[in-house]
Amino acid sequence: MLCLFDLDGTLIDSEIGILGSVRHALTQLGVEHPQEMRHWIGPPLRHSFAPLLDHDHDRIELAVDYYHERFHAIGWQEHTVYPGIDTMIERLQAAGHTLAVVTSKPERHARPIIEHLPFGGAFSRLYGPDPSSAHSEKATMIKAALEDFGARPEETAMIGDRHFDIDGAVANRVRGLGVLWGFGSREELEKAGAHALARDPEHLAALLAA
CATH class of the missing domain: 3.40.50.1000 (HAD superfamily/HAD-like)
Structure with a gap:
């Protein structure tokens, strides 16, 4: 099979690495962190960032870049x-x-x-x-x-x-x-x-x- x-x-x-990178991205954009974030694990990042960033395409893409920045550096090891x-x-x-x-x-x-x-x-x-x-x-x-x-x-x-x-x-x-x-x-x-x-x-x- x-x-x-x-x-x-x-x-x-992988909760620590993923959510740590999400928080990093939101901090860089000056956006308050949601209290409950486990639902971020699984869906595409852009889908999850969109409502917090007023569906602003440019800010969403920037958030994704910030996420990848931290995840590439250390987040991938945090699991x-x-x-x-x-x-x-x-x-x-x-x-x-x-x-x-x-x-x-x-x-x-x-x-x-x-x-x-x-x-x-x-x-x-x-x-x-x-x-x-x-x-x-x-x-x-x-x-x-x-x-x-x-x-x-x-x-x-x-x-x-x-x-x-x-x-x-x-x-x-x-x-x-x-x-x-x-x-x-x-x-x-x-x-x-x-x-x-x-x-x-x-x-x-x-x-x-x-």
Whole structure:
């Protein structure tokens, strides 16, 4: 099976690096930080910055530049691997599954993270959106992965913690498996049409083996 993994909230807990970079961008623009910011993790940056910046295109682009400035310098290192992920990856590799990453992070930010993960070499390919895009493009990236690997939808799974991952899976008729340890909610994943929900990495490995 082709297993496509989201990165943030699925393989790694990247809250510190992402939100630290968001706060840096807002500080540079003199904008007050929202009290609740976890919902920033997952959607495209421009989508999240827009309401705080009055949908001003130039300020949004400046905020994105400030975000990338800090993330490129130190934010990419500010994450932890969720417990049990390494064992799950080893189990999937041993079972002969093909693994790849499909993330909303630009490739230039995602690649160094994956290369520094102890199991980073398990992933055959990395798919990330164009940095100038205002969309997460999960559906487009999943479609590209199916074509690149010559995989059939029924033999492919997209694994992630937000509805963007499941939306992309549904659009390509692949299995969308939601994980409950990330930044999304059970309700969000179920509403998007998740094929199944995994309570922990061990459970996810069992679902992929089924």
